[in-house]
Structure formats: structure tokens, C-alpha cells
Amino acid sequence: MEVFLVTLLNGLVYGMLLFMLASGLTLIFSMMGVLNFAHASIYMIGAYLAYELSRHLDFWAALVIAPILCGLIGAAIEMYGLRKVHRNGHLAELLFTFGLAFIIEKAVQMIWGLVAVPYRVPSALDFSLFTIYGTTFPAYRAFMLLISALMFVAIWLLLTRTRIGLIIQAALVHPDMVGALGHNVPRVFTIVFAGGSALAGLAGVIGGNYLVTEPAMAFTMGPIVFVVVVFGGLGSLEGCFIASLIIGLVQTFAVVLDVSLADLLARLGIVVTATTPFAEILTVRLPRVGALLPFVLLVLILLFKPRGLLGTRDT
């Protein structure tokens, strides 16, 4: 029971961090059809900016300033980069963001070095909030849950209660129609791209000191975020939320569920010994392949429900 509860909490924290990253990407992907490879790079920039800002100012200043800076960077990328590349089609946009991801990685390596930087949890939040069955739950994780929950509520309110939100919602599903109705779709695109980048930056601020802030963090988080977006489905923020939680929980529970396919077969009465065909695959324990599971889920969803869990349209 204790293992279940602790793992549930940890899985939720990780899932909400994924959601913060993936929500921006879902919005951008759904609206503009651009698979933004540089999204995780902006997450990385957010973490590094937060490190610098918390060194010269403090963490709370970083929490506000870094996402704003990332939003501005995102707006710049969209206005001066993507908009020009857009006329050459989706593939060109994809390659542009792919190249951008590499450039950002190298720039980060040149500015901050190849080694991880000591971006730490602020001392104000570095205590244990409560003890559950003898394991302490750090306050910073509760803070992460709080910020991501607030962020989810804020996005939901923005999308459903404001005019710009309604336009964005419409453009999510029927971008051409929205343009035909006379709305300034390019400006909406820029706003969405900037907003998505700001979200990624915020994820970097609170995730960078929870995980490790190093130049490889973009390429480590990037693939999982894509899995979440595809799994959740295009055009659906709720799908993205559910997918992030599912994948966060799956990856976390996979570590504590010490079972293998052989155990499952044993329940059905089939005994796997060393000489059984595929014995090596059948006896692999789940924790050892835990990192693979999101990608297995990706393959499964593409096979059985290509639109994703709650996807409303294809690209």
C-alpha cells in the first residue's frame, strides 16, 4: 500500500511535468501542423535561464522572468523563422526546428559548458512536507504539482472564457475556416507559439532543479514529449493531460512492479525455463525495460487508434 501511494505521488509529479511540456507542443502542433523539435530545447533554455537568474536574483524572480523570456524567444522564432519557412511546407518547417534544436544545444554547450550546472531547489522549498509510511515527500514536489495544476486551470480558463481563447480553440480544429472568417490567423499563431514556448520555459524552471540541468536534457525529454502528444491526440488539451498522466504513471510504476512476462505465463500454468524459446525475453523484469514502455504505448496507439486518445482531427 505504501509503495502504491508513494509511487502514485511520484508518478503524478512526473506526469504533470510532462504535461507542462507537452501542452505547449500540442497547441503548436494542433494549430500549425508544425512538429516543433525545438520545443524541448526551449525547455532547456528555460532551465538554464532560471539557473542564471536564481544565481543573480532569486528563484522566485526566475519563476516569473524565465518563462516570459522563453515566450519572447518563441515569438521571435515564429515571426522571423517559421513564418518564412512556412511557405515551403510542413517538411521544411520540421527540418528548420530540427536544425534549431541542434544549434540551441551547441549554443548552450558553448555558453555554460559541457558539464551539468548546479541548478538547485531553493532553500525555502527544500524541506519535507510530510512523511508517508516512513518515506518523506519533499515540499518541492508539492510545489511542482501546485504550479502545474494552476497552469492547467489558467490555460483552460484562457481557452474557454476569453475571446482569444475561443479563436485559438477554433483554429485548433478548423484553421482555414478561422482565417476565412477574417481573424488575424498569423498573429494567433505567433501568440500560440509564444505561449507554448513560455509553458516549456516554465517547465524548465521547475523541472531543471528537480532533474538535472545539462546540455543533453532537451534530447532526453524530447522523445517522451512527442509520445505524449501523439498518444493524447491532436487538437485536444484534455487528451494531452490524460496522456501525460498515463505515461508519467506507467514509467514510474514500471520501476516498482517487479514482474516479467514469465510471471504472467506462470499464472496461466505455463512454466518458462532456461530452454524455452524466447526465454530471455520472457524473463526480463519490467523495471529493466521501463524506459521503453512509452514508446511501446506509442506504437500501440498508432496501430489501434492513430488519432490518439481524444484526438479530434488528423494533421
Next chain:
Amino acid sequence: MMWRALTLFVAIFIAAPGLTARAADTIKVAYTDPLSGPFAEVGDQNLKQMQYIIDYINARGGALGKKFELVSFDNKSQPSEALIALKTVVDQNIPIIMQCSGSNIAAALIDAVEKNNIRNPDSRVVYVNCGAVATELTNEKCSFWHFRFDANAAQKAEILVRALPEDVKKVYMLNQDYLFGQSLQRDVKTYLAKLRSDVQVVGDELIPLGKIKDFSPYVTKIKAAGAQALITGNWGPDMSLLIKAGMDAGLDITYYTLYAHLGGGPTAIGPRGGGKVFVVQPFNENISVETGNKDLEQWTSDFRKTHDFDFYAAGFRTIFEFIQAGFNKAGSTDPTKFAEALEGLKLTDMLGREVTMRRDDHQFIGEYFVGIFSKDVKYDSEKTGLGWKTVKTVEGNEIAQPTTCQMKRPSS
């Protein structure tokens, strides 16, 4: 006209590396380790410590009247990158390639060096292994051209098991899922069965190398299994993040590690870890205080004046003293003569003990120490206020384990 100029340009480009190697008055030593990626800190700090040591060796004459020069190559933790580095090393006629971090890379290098030295007898290379400790490398996979200057996993496993207190009955094992981690996993279980059959292994985990950033699920498992001690060979971020997660969660166990003393480890352990973390190490900066060795203490504390991390690899000085002695004994930088001079060589190390490069398997036999993270030390680690205090000294002959190596020596 343009084609001739182009050909001349290309010819100079190709010949230039060869020219510099032959005309140089330094002996180049190549070093490859991860200098980017999750293990970048390990490679980077090794490089800086080696440079400090080489300055010391050069101040004492270097070898054959020449100074040593360190040439580094980033292998990004990939065997393929290490082999590309090896190709450059061979092309530049550099006699030695050193590598410390990653037994998978070491295995690839042993293979590649063996093949190169058979096919190109005029461009041979000697592989000096400064830290890849999978036991197989000096047993089933042993090679004449490979010299291992660190106790192997089986030796370290024996030291770890012997260091377990009598009242510890339940241990949890967690290692990295690659050649070294699997080697240590196997060896620890062997020595537990042999020396401490009263101990129960309540968990046996293999984690993907350098990928896990959040160890809290593993900490949950360790707690649920009721372990009293955690035995782990994790190094780099896998070590510091694991211990950080354990300390954050208030996990009540003792840690028996091989690499908690590397960069980032002491910071991750923090002040709460006093008396809880043990490490098997070839050296720590407090040993010179404990043994009253003033010159050594001066040398290691001077390192701290110009570097912001511990001089935990000061023991590499023994490796470079062997290299220096090997070249001087061989009388030339010819890799074959150097290797023949190096095997079987006995030296007195900086702590005054006799240490050997064993001829049978090219395994270093020397003393090791078990340190505990403690407040009661003169030199603390990474400004935490605590440092490594020696609780046990293991002499070289106590861990001179037998080998299954059938070494093939070159006929020339």
C-alpha cells in the same frame, strides 16, 4: 595550376600530423573519456587531475629526457566514438591510449587495439586502463596490450563484502545495466555466498546507464524490501542522483559504494549522510594526514587552491609513475618495448608501499581503502563540511585474486 596547388595543400594536410609526432620533443599520451553527455563531469575532472599530475611528473624529468603531453578525445560514452579516437591516435603515432570510464568502451578498445597491433606492427598502441573494472577484462578478455591500473570488480566486490558489518543481514543491490554493472552484480553475489552466507539479497536491480534522472521510485522499492544496506557500483550522475533521492526521502540505510567519492557525490550525500556512506577508494586526501606524509599532503592540498573539486584521483599519479618507469626501462617510446617493460614492473608508490603490474593478466595489485563519509576529517569534500575518513586499509596481497587469463604474447 590550381590542381597542383590543391594537391600540394592536401599532401601537406595528410603529412602534417605525422611530421608533428616525429619532430616533437614530448611523449604524447592520449586520453579518451566522456567529455560531453551525462558523464561529462567525470571525464572533465579526470582530465584536469591528470594534467596536474603530468605537470608533477614533468617537473621530475618526465621520461627519456622528454616531457609528457596529454591529448584528450571525447568519446561521448560511445564505443564507436572511442574507436574513432583510437584511429586518430594510431595515425599520429601516439604510443599510449588511456581510458577510465566505461567497461563497454574498454572492451571495444581492447579488441580494436589487439587487431591494430597485429595488422600494423609499425603503429602499435598500448591501452592503459585507468578505471574500467569489469572483471572479464583481465580474465576471459585479457590482452597483452591492455594494462589495468585499478582493482577490478571482483576485487572491489570482495572488499565491499568484507566491509559489511555483522549485524547487516539484508542487502539491496542496484547497478548499471552494462558490462561493469553486471560484472559487479555477479561478483558481489559470489562473495556474499562465499564469505557472508548469512546475508540475504532482498533486491537486485539493474538500471539503464546514465538515463534515470529521478530515483525516487527505486528508493521506494529499497525501503519496501526492508534493506539495511545498499550495495551499488553506480558512478557519475547515477550515483549522485541515487544518493540524493535516498537522502531526500530520509531512507534509513547505509550505502556501500565504489564511486560515491567522484565529483557530485559528496554534494549529493550532503551533511545528512555523515556515517552512512562507505566507499572503496584507491586514495583520499585525508590518508596523507592519517599517515603523517607531509609532502603528499602539501601536493594534494595545493590542488585545491586551483581547482574547485576534490583531488580524488590523486592515485592516478601511480599510473603515470609506472608509465614513466616503463619508458625509462624500455629505453624508447616503442610501444612493444614499453609493454614488455611495463608487465611485471614493481614500484614503490607515493604512500610508501610496493605495488605491482602483475605479469599474468596485466592487473595492478596494490592497496585499497574503505572510507566513510565523516565530519572527523581535515579535508572536507566539495565544501560540505564532511570528507572521507579511512576505516579500513586492504593491502595488495590480500586481494591478489587468481586469474583465468591465457595471455598471448607477441612473437616479435
